[in-house]
Amino acid sequence: MPKPIGGFWQTLRDFGFSVNDLSRRCDDVADLLATYQMIGRQRIDLPYDIDGVVYKIDRHDYQQRLGQVARAPRWAMAHKFPAxxxxxxxxxxxxxxxxxxxxxxxxxxxxxxxxxxxxxxxxxxxxxxxxxxxxxxxxxxxxxxxxxxxxxxxxxxxxxxxxxxxxFDFPESCPVCHAAAIRPEGEAVRRCSGGLNCAAQLFEGLKHFVARDAFDIEGLGARQIEQFIDLGWVQTPADIFRLGDKSAAMAELDGYGDLSIKKLLSAIDVRREIGLERFIYALGIRQVGQATARLLALHYGSAEAMLAR
Ligand SMILES: [Zn+2]
Incomplete structure (x- = not known):
């Protein structure tokens, strides 16, 4: 019979941490499967989504001995519910x-x-x-x-x-900017050739540019970007750093008080200088994720050296 968990978990609970009440201690495979079934039945009534259960060895010394392969621990195993x-x-x-x-x-x-x-x-x-x-x-x-x-x-x-x-006729031009959409041989994906002239690419590109792992500009989210694009204030990432010129016009917009404008402009100002690695990542070059951006930054050392190539 699966039993409520005790020991370490009870101690955590006593300390005031939240511990999942559905967790059970199981002695054999029959117990594991019984618990899987039990949680499966309760799944629909849970206030959160789950896609399965995880079985774990509940001894730290065994966990140490079993270790892990890449990122997967050998002492834990997921058992998913059918989709x-x-x-x-x-x-x-x-x-x-x-x-x-x-x-x-x-x-x-x-x-x-x-x-x-x-x-x-x-x-x-x-x-x-x-x-x-x-x-x-x-x-x-x-x-x-x-x-x-x-x-x-x-x-x-x-x-x-x-x-x-x-x-369905798959379009050969971009439905947003109408530029040719090209599918290179051997690739599964067709792409709009409009670059930043394409409103969809500009919007997604700017969102990426200001995101947390890139320029990390607080207060400049999807809503503001959309608005600034519509107003014609931002047509390239560089325009973000010229938004200061628009502060008077910004004050006329709904939802922009003096304080929020000041906060936004200073959040932009503090990012006028950022690490090369973030800068490269922010450019959103295809196939250049964070790891590659880091390698490029290490290799070139400065934006000047990189541009000189
Ligand atoms: Zn397009």
Missing amino acids: EQAKTVIDAIDIQVGRTGALTPVARLAPISVSGVIVSNATLHNEDEIARKDIRIGDRVIIQRAGDVIPQIVRVLSDARTGNETI
Whole structure:
């Protein structure tokens, strides 16, 4: 029989830490499976989402001896619940344009409740995926949602077709800026060639530029960026550092008091100088993530040296 946990955990609880009350101490495999079933039954009523349980060895000395492989400890093991599935209809397929110009198809679904959450979108990944699963607009489909990941389309119920379904024509130009969308040979992704002239790439690029791991400008979020782009104040990342010129005009906007303008401008000012590594990462060059940015920064040592190449 699985037992409530004691020992170390009870001590933590006594100290005032929050400890998950569903945790159980299990003596054998039958206990583990009984606990898995028990939590599975309670899952729908929990005030948070879970996608499975984790079995752990509850002795620190054993944990030390077992160690870990890469980032996976050998003393803990996840046992996932089966993904929740549901039947719905694809109303439309939209294209989203990402920071690097990638065109990503998204299925708009007739809203359906899956494990207590209303789902109305599912990712379709890329055009090959649509072709491979033969997904058409108007199709009845099985979708699934596992944990907190974006819902996916498992398969099309092709027997339920009425003949009114339409094949999706993947666009060869960007739906936002209308520049050519190019798919290089051997790649799965088609990309808008508009660069920063594309409103979608500009918006996503600026969000990345000011994000925490990049320039980390406090108070400059998606809402402000969208507004400043609409006003024509920001057309390139460099324009962020000229927002001071707009402080009078900013005061006329809804939601900008003297204090918040001052705070925003000083948050921008303190980032006029940042580390090279962050700067390279902030540029959002495709395939240059934080690790590569760090290597480039180490290699060049300064922005001047890098630009001189
Ligand atoms: Zn575009």
